[in-house]
Amino acid sequence: MNSQLWQDLARQLRVDSIRCSTAAGSGHPTSSLSAADLMAVLLASYLRYDWQHPERVDNDQLIFSKGHASPLLYSMFRAVGVVSEEEFLTYRKLGSRLQGHPAPVLPWVKVATGSLGQGIGAGVGMALAAQYLEGRAIRVWVLLGDSEMAEGSVWEAFDAAAGLKLRNLIAIIDVNRLGQTGETALGWNLAAYAERARAFGWRPLVIDGHDYPAIAAAYEAAIAGDGPTVIVARTLKGKGVSFLEDRNGWHGRALTPEEAARAYQELGGLRPPVQFTPPLPNPQPGHPLPAPPPQPLPTFHEPIATREAYGRTLAALVTQDPTLVVLDAEVGNSTYSELVERTAPERFFQLYIREQLMVAAAVGLQSRGWKPFAATFGAFVTRAFDFIRMAAISRATLILCGSHAGVSIGEDGPSQMALEDLAMMRAVAGSTVLYPCDGNQTAALVREAATHRGIVYLRTTREKTPPLYPPDEAFPIGGAKVLRQSERDRATVVAAGVTVFEALRAYEALRAEGLPIRVIDAYSVKPLDRQVLLAAARETAGLVVAEDHHPEGGLGSAVLDCLADAGVALPRVTRLAVRELPGSGTPAQLRAAAGIDADHIVAAVRALVGVRPAAQP
Secondary structure (H helix, E strand, O other): OOHHHHHHHHHHHHHHHHHHHHHHOOOOHHHHHHOHHHHHHHHHHHOOOOOOOOOOOOOOEEEEOOHHHHHHHHHHHHHOOOOOHHHHOOOOOOOOOOOOOOOOOOOOOOOOOOOOOOHHHHHHHHHHHHHHHHOOOOOEEEEEEOHHHHOHHHHHHHHHHHHOOOOOEEEEEEEOOEOOOOEOOOOOOHHHHHHHHHHOOOEEEEEEOOOHHHHHHHHHHHHOOOOOEEEEEEOOOOOOOOOOOOOOOOOOOOOOHHHHHHHHHHOOOOOOOOOOOOOOOOOOOOOOOOOOOOOOOOOOOOOEEHHHHHHHHHHHHOOOOOOEEEEEOOOHHHHOOHHHHHHOHHHEEEOOOOHHHHHHHHHHHHOOOOEEEEEEEHHHHHHHHHHHHHHHHOOOOEEEEEEOEOHHHOOOOHHHOEOOHHHHHHOOOOOEEEOOOOHHHHHHHHHHHHOOOOEEEEEOOOOEEOOOOOOOOOOOOOOOEEEEOOOOOOEEEEEOOOHHHHHHHHHHHHHHOOOOEEEEEOOEEEOOOHHHHHHHHHHOOEEEEEOOOOOOOOHHHHHHHHHHHOOOOOOEEEEEOOOOOOOOOOHHHHHHHHOOOHHHHHHHHHHHHOOOOOOOO
């Protein structure tokens, strides 16, 4: 038993949590103090980690889901010698790696946290990867705050972890009773936490979070379990400092230098760092996954829905790329990701209707070197927006496919129509947004997405579309295709996805009137092909943008942003978009009702160039 070491280390972690936050003038020291005993025992005796080689795949993983307790996490990094005293005191300062909440600018932080309720989902992804894809008995430890246990996303993760029988996932709930504004919903009702966890299939262990032997015994029991374990630890917020302990009103408040001096005195003063040797990982080679027979990538010569082309391409690609893994939210027969399950079932994971978890798990998977594709209806991707936003802060690389885009899904009606997804995904830092119109373009963009870093969103459609491009056509990210062009073009129509075909029909109608137009397929919505758009703006009277999306933040907005950023005088731009709440109907009827079909494009071009329609006989 290492009780004295644990006690000394916990005292140091408390002192350091106060030191760095006081130097910063901000932070969450009291939330750090409550979990210091739990983390001291873990760091000194149970977290198997090679701190000099954080890239090792056999390292255990630690996630601070309660990311506001970053002073405690960074104090742990200082305790093992990977963060110097000089860097430690740069906490929360401009340019410091020690940001207010943990982010992967530090090599020992694999996923960003701070938006509560997300760390456990990333932990599911890490544990899933280690247990099922790699065959490594690493442990994934997740420290949760009691306030975030009110988040539904936590229970999505608990439910999935039990169903997946993740024996290597250990959650620790720091039940310190006090949230930001007062007492949490359950306070110190440890039995309620335990009952809820048990109902979701977890094994709960209820302890005093300041009792070192009890903490060690719980960790021993957790690592010997055959399923996910949660340690429900009763703690005191501000533990160790009399004027902080269990006192409301200190959340998110740093101590003044005078208050800090009093706290140090109560904690035994400033002492030299505790000397200890953390446990190292057990070298684990892992096991290879079965290799499915290689399949050629598909080509398409008949009409096909881009959602099906996505699934068929992915099913072939998974046989060629051993790092590719696919997640589904119980719509695999609509997104066609079920084809991957038939081809390589060991690399397909059904997460059911848990879109937030699907994205969080993808973040965890990619942190271990896997390449996750995750698919659901584009309308339901919006549920996971905060998780996508945090994935960007994690510098994550993952591919999201949103199917059933726009009014073109037809009779299902507006609840199923993705009409905000382009705006949402364009707003994500560093994201790439792709919108194919036919099968061969989809196949090419799936391949492009698989080799691209960052977050990629691929928008697919329910309706079958005819082949427009040959199988060998290249579609680089950031490009566009000029489908119709002449030196006499009066206007330009910019489209993507289903509206490309409406634009081509409008081209034929206008050509018959002697009114030539240029047609651009802007399949890469972010980044757009600026040069193609600038040429069209210079060479024609203006642009008509037609999109199956709300006008706010979609393709039209992207075009205007792109031209404005180019620093040129903006051309005349007419935006055709879904401006009214749609209902049910056929795809053609709904596009007409929304004003984005060929007839409306024709009318918009005529109005733009000042040509009246021919008189009807």
